[in-house]
Amino acid sequence: MKLDIPAGPFQAYLFDCDGTIADSMPLHYVAWNQTLSEWNCEFPERTFYAWGGYPVVKIISLLNEQQGLAMPVDAVAERKEALYYEILHQLKAVPEVLEQIEEQHGRIPFAVVSGSTRKSVTASLETLNLLDKFDVLVCAGDYKNGKPDPEAFLMAAAKLGVPPEACLVFEDTEMGIQAATAAGMASVKILQPWERPGA
Known part of the structure; x- marks a missing residue:
């Protein structure tokens, strides 16, 4: 299943981890x-x-x-x-998100913006052999207000040195999409396991 990517050009991709990169x-x-x-x-x-x-x-x-x-x-x-x-x-990557990571890696910077601990995010990305593809990790404990507050996404954009409106967010939850919108960022919704074709 291909993702419907909004028209760019985007200068950075920000990914949620659980349910977005990792089918965790x-x-x-x-x-x-x-x-x-x-x-x-x-x-x-x-x-x-x-x-x-x-x-x-x-x-x-x-x-x-x-x-x-x-x-x-x-x-x-x-x-x-x-x-x-x-x-x-047992962890696997979400195939259509993995495709985006492989296509765009090296062209624009990537960040992970997660409500999980840094230890959990790092362990998931290491299991999937993807950790080295991300320039910045923003995890629980790095910010005060979690999603749907835009703080974590704005922090990731600042760390990458990219204006919020030039970032594209990949998210699987409504709360995450709300946070991206509040940060002034375009977003792509990743389907939950039961929403996927053949689920």
Whole structure:
């Protein structure tokens, strides 16, 4: 499936990581489910995808609030990340995004803008042999306000030295698209696993 790329010329590409470059959302969901089942916490799949882009600690806090639980945020976050690393070898790239990376690499700079930790993003990109293709990584902990706030995308553009309006964003969540729009950037929506042909 080819991506519908808006007319350029763009001076930089900014990519979300999970669900955009890396088809990692199904693996993250397995890790979440296993972790949360230990606390009798429900996390419906649709909610998981709707909250894509939220940092791990925010997700645990929201689940605590919604379900009247008192899960220890840091311990649960660590457990979830550890389980994700255990199944990381199964990770694959999203083919149509990989195609864009291969086509444009070396022509314009790339950044990753993610709600995941730097460790998680680096591990995913290393597994896919793509880490060296990115000039800048902006991850959870680098910025104050997560998506849909434009802060992380604006930070990536500044680090690359490219004006926001000359950046094209690749994102799989509505929140990410909203953040790109708020940053004054054009964007391409990557389909969620169940939206893809043959899903």
